[in-house]
Amino acid sequence: MYGWHLKLLRVNLTTKKITTEEIDPKIAHDYLGGRGLAIHYLYKEVDPMVDPLAPENKLIFATGPLTATPAPTGNRYMVVTKSPLTGALAHSNSGGEFPTWMKRTGFDLFIFEGKSPEPVYLFVNEDQIELRNAAHLWGKEVPETTDILKGETSLEARVACIGPAGENLALMASIMNDKHRAAARSGVGAVMGSKNLKAVVAMGNKNPKLHNSAKMVSLSVQTSKNVGVDVKKGSNMRIYGTSYVPQVTNTLGILPTRNFQQGTFEHVSNIDGDALKNQYLIRHTPCYRCPLSCGRLTEVPDGKYKGKGEGPEYETISSLGTGCGVSDLAALVKANYLCNEYGMDTIGAGMTIAAAMELYEKGYINDDIVGQSLKFGDHDAVIAMLKKMAYNEGFGKDLAQGSYRLCEKYGHPEIAVTTRKQEFPGYDPRGSQGMGLLYATSNKGASHMEGDVAYEEVFGVPVKENPLTTEGKPELVKHFEDSFALMDSSGVCVFVGIRYMFNKDRMILPQILSEMLQLSTGADYTPEEALKAAERVYNLERMFILKAGSTVDTLPPRMLNEPLPDGPAKGKVVELDKMLPEFYALRGWDENGWPTKEKLKELGLPN
Amino acid sequence: MIVQVKMLANYREVLPPGTKHGTVELDVPEGTTVYDVISRFSIPLNDESVIVLNGLMTDMNAPLQAGDTVTAFSAIAGG
C-alpha cells in the first residue's frame, strides 16, 4: 500500500502487551488518516462517557498519508483522546520533526490504552518496540527529559514527552515534541500523565512508499516554489512568524486584552513582531520540510528573564501578553519558555491567569487565596502563577483546573471566557462574527485550529470577508471546518495548506491537496471526495462529543451580552442566534444540533 | 485636512526611512479617497493587500474625513 503503512501499534500500558494491527484500507480511504483515522478508532473503542483520566480512555498519536512524504509541511501528527478539560474531544496538532520520525517507524498510529503502574516511556525503532522504565525521568522538565532520552537511545531519535504539568494532571498540560513544538490544547498532556506515560521516542527509516513518486516530487517542488516566491517578496510569516499578528488584530479591535475586557492594547508595540525581531530573535526555525519556516529561535541574553527557546507565537502574545495586560517583552518571552519547559498550553495557561486576574481585581479572590497580589500587567505574578500551576502548589491547584472551573469555584463562572470549558484563542469574536460561530460549535471547544475563519475575516486569505457581519458566515465556518479536518487528517500544516493548496474561488476546493493525496496513496480522491471524507470525520467527532454529553453550542455571557467597549468593533456582541440555525441546516443537523439519520447515512456513519 | 496612513509589519518598508510607528500624516484636500492616499505607496493594490479605514472594511472610493486612519497589511495566513 502507498502513502499509509496501514499498520498501527497498540500499547496496553496496564498489561504491557504490545501488538501490531493492520488498518483496513477502506477505513483509511474513508477517514484519510491523522485526525480522521484517530476518531474512527476512538469512537469505536472508547465509551464517550468515560472519565478522561481513567485507564479506559485511550490516547492516540496519528500521522496522515502525507506525513513523511515530500509534500511541503507533510510534518504533522495529531493527538486525539477524550479531553479532561472539555469532557468532549481533544485533537491537538503538532509539527516539528517527531511526527515524521514517528511515521518512519513503519506505523501510522500509536494507540495507548490502560495505565502503567509505574512511569514508563515507549521506544520504537521499527521492529524494536519496548516499554522502558521512566522513573529517572519523572518530575523532570521537557528539555532535560528530551536530552536524557536522546542520550540513552539515539541522537537520531526524536522525542515527544510531558513535563511536570502533565504528570500533575494540570488540565492545560501539553505534549511537547522536539522540545519546543506542542500538541497543546485540551489537556492531552494530562491524559498522558494519567497513564504514567512520560515519553514516546521514535526513529526508523521506513518512509511510506508513494503511488507516484515522480509526480509527487514535482508537484511538491512546484508548491514549495510558490511559497518561495512569497518568502522572497518578504512574507510576514517568514520575517516575523505569527508575531506580526498583534498589530493586525489590534487594528481591527479584536486583540484579547485583560481577559477580553477590551479589544485593543495600548502597549501593543512593546510586545509585537518588530520588538521581538529587534531584541531577541536569533533565527528562523522550520518544521521538517517546510519552505515557510515560521518558527523563531529567540534568546533573552541577560537579566532576570534570561533564557533561550522558541517563540512567542501570536497565540502566546495574546494570552500571556495582552490577555494578562503584560507589556514587558522579556518577561513574556520567559513565560513562553516556562510553558514549554513545564509542558503547558500557553493559551490555556495564559487565559486562566487572565481570568484569575479579573477575579482578583473585582475582589472575588484576594491575597490570602492567591498568596500574593495578582493584578493585570504584573508580569512577575504571571511567571509565579505558571510555576504553581504546573507543580500543583497552593493557588496553582485551582489554576490547574482551567479558567472555567476556577471562576465557578469562586462563584463567578461568567468571568471565564470559554466554550466547552476551553479558553478562547486570540480573536475576540465580537469583532469577528464567524469566529464566534466557530468557537460555539467547535468539537474541541474554543479553538482557532478547528476552522480558522480569521484567515478570511482578519487576514484576507484566500479572500477578504467583513468580520463584523453574519451573512454567509455559517457556510464559511462549515467550509473551513471541513477544510481543516482535511488538512489535519492528511498531515500538512494549515499555514501552508490554506494558502498554497487551495484556490481562490468562493467554494475553495482543495485541488492540489487532493492531487497530493492521490499521488501519495493511489486512491483517486477528487476534491469533492476529499472534502466529503473531511465532513465524515467532522460528523463522527460531533457524534462523539454529543454522546459525551457536550450538547450545547453557546458562548460565554461576555460575548453575547457585553458589547466591546473600544476599537473599531465597539458596541458589538456576537450575534450567534442569527448564525446557528442556518449552520445546523447547512450541516444537515436537526434544530438541536444532532446529525440527522439521513446525514449519517449519506456519510456512511453509524447511527 | 490631516489623515494618517499606517503600514503594518513588512509594509513598513515602503515608508520613508525613520518613520515612527509605521505611521505617516498627510495633509490632503476634502474629497480625497482611500485610493488617493494609499496609491501613493508602492504596495500591491489587489487581493494581496488588506486595506482598512479606521479598522473597518472599506470601499477604495470612500471619501476620507479629517482624522481618519487608513491601514494596510499583506494578506497572509497567520495566527
Ligand code: SF4
Ligand atoms: S508554516 Fe510554521 S508551523 Fe507550519 S510547518 Fe512551517 S514552520 Fe511549521
